[in-house]
Amino acid sequence: CLTPGVAEKPGACPAAVPEGLFYPCAFACLEDRDCLGAQKCCPLPCGPACLEPVPDxxxxxxxxxxxxxxxxxxxxxxxxxxxxxxxxxxxxxxxxxxxx
Structure with missing residues (x-):
């Protein structure tokens, strides 16, 4: 059995892509629960990726x-x-x- 995940994690995606971030041009996630730990699924120019959130x-x-x-x-x-x-x-x- 799996514990149900929370689709929306606290915090917000960064307003801009963090400097020096390398990300693949692929869909790394569809929603927050696809990301490890506190990371959120954030839109990027090449598709969504898991990023550390900006705290509320x-x-x-x-x-x-x-x-x-x-x-x-x-x-x-x-x-x-x-x-x-x-x-x-x-x-x-x-x-x-x-x-x-």
Whole structure:
């Protein structure tokens, strides 16, 4: 028997390919559970590969309920996708309408 793996591991893929990284032009992974340890399956120019993740910023986002339509913020779209998109120690959190 195998222990079920977690498809999505914590952390985020690096925003840029780490300097000096050699990677094969092949599909090394399809999802995070295909990678060893804490590594994540990250998109690269030649296909996905297992890379060390960028750690999430400390803290947790507040729990919010989705706001009823119409949602003005939603029209502007998400201003972030990951914590790394936010300055300093700010986190990327769902505002009820969009990611802020």
């Amino acid at each position: 910023k400390p803290g947790e986002c507040p729990r919010v309920r989705p706001r009823p339509e119409p949602c003005v913020e939603e029209e502007e779209g998400d201003s972030c996708a990951h914590d790394r998109d936010c300055p300093r120690q700010e986190k990327c959190c769902f505002s009820g309408c969009a990611m802020r």
